[in-house]
Amino acid sequence: MSSVFNQVPLGPPIEVFALTEAYNKDSFEKKVNLGVGAYRTDKGLPWVLPVVKEVEKRLAADETLNKEYLPVLGSPAFCTAATSMLLGFDNPVLKENRAFGIQCLSGTGALRVAAEFLVKQLGSTIFYYSSPTWENHTLVFNNAGFEQGRSYRYWSAEARGLDLSGMLEDLSNAPEKSVIILHACAHNPTGCDPTQEEWEKIADVIEEKKLFPLFDSAYQGFASGDLEKDAWAVRYFVSRGFELFCTQSFAKNFGLYNERIGNLTVVMNDSEFVLTTKSQFTLVIRGMYSNPPSHGANIVANVLNNPSLFEQWKDHIRTMSSRIIEMRKALRTALEKLQTPGDWSHITSQIGMFSYTGLNENQSMYMVKKHHVYMLKSGRISMCGVTPSNVEYVAQAINETLNSII
The missing domain is CATH 3.90.1150.10 (Aspartate Aminotransferase, domain 1)
Structure with missing residues (x-):
């Protein structure tokens, strides 16, 4: 047969x-x-991580917890904590309600949700990725419906470092509204990051050409041991008034590889559009996996929202x-x-x-x-x-x- x-x-x-x-x-x-x-x-x-083991013991003993569904956009406690960790707890965009987080299935899931929203709601058709980049970037964005992926020069094999002039030239030639995937820190696979001065030049081109920055942050704290330093590029772009997405993974910095816990941070210039934007993200996720799992979110939220546990975790990322x-x-x-x-x-x-x-x-x-x-x-x-x-x-x-x- x-x-x-x-x-x-x-x-x-x-x-x-x-x-x-x-x-x-x-x-x-x-x-x-x-x-x-x-x-x-x-x-x-x-x-x-020892702090993860400690929190899991607390969760197991917590009689108030149940296995009910989370909201489609995830655990509010987790999303708020993750977004604040990325942007800085006193960032004006948080106080002005111009930024929010969406719990996703680790960094990969956050990328997919972001990509589908960009295609369906913002009409994005072209994305740019560094040459080289993490191999899954192209697969995720192509599968989400982008019509074309283009690379921008990044790594110079001869200098074994950043090809800044090539990168700036390629971004300068990108069509308006193209989505630019940027690695927030600890570039994968090269380990080569722009300096702060180089980030400023990159931001200048993206602003001038009216491109949309999408940061991939898989290593905050894990890269240097310093949460603030590893988030500098994202916070700098936000301080300049960019509207942007940033996908966050807690696989590396929490060691939660198989819990698939991630966050998509959305930063916009006007809080008036938060409600409608969230409604469309809700529809994207509802038609994809309906809602996220709770265990990893509970771990991260408990650590980030408890000063003692937070300090323990920061010791762990410094160790790694x-x-x-x-x-x-x-x-x-x-x-x-x-x-x-x-x-x-x-x-x-x-x-x-x-x-x-x-x-x-x-x-x-x-x-x-x-x-x-x-x-x-x-x-x-x-x-x-x-x-x-x-x-x-x-x-x-x-x-x-x-x-x-x-």
């Missing part, structure tokens, strides 16, 4: 998940996983960010000690979870096949996978690879 599914082609594997599967099947004793985008301890193990910074220093030191070809200063100048090493596709694949160091073909590595016990091995593998493969 024939099947209606016989015309369905095999889709390409998702590289990072395929890489993890291959790593798990590998029996090599010194294997290293530098592909996964999740925090690891010095021993290479996942970490459930400082470990990554130390591993950057250790890897650079080991590479330079081996006199590895090239300049490795970019390892420590980059920030956040990922580093764009500069290795090309052939070299990256050789790292996997020869040395069992699992990394993406683009040369991106997760610094969380580097530990005190494997940093020397990783450096030796990179050194041998660069001396063997062009």
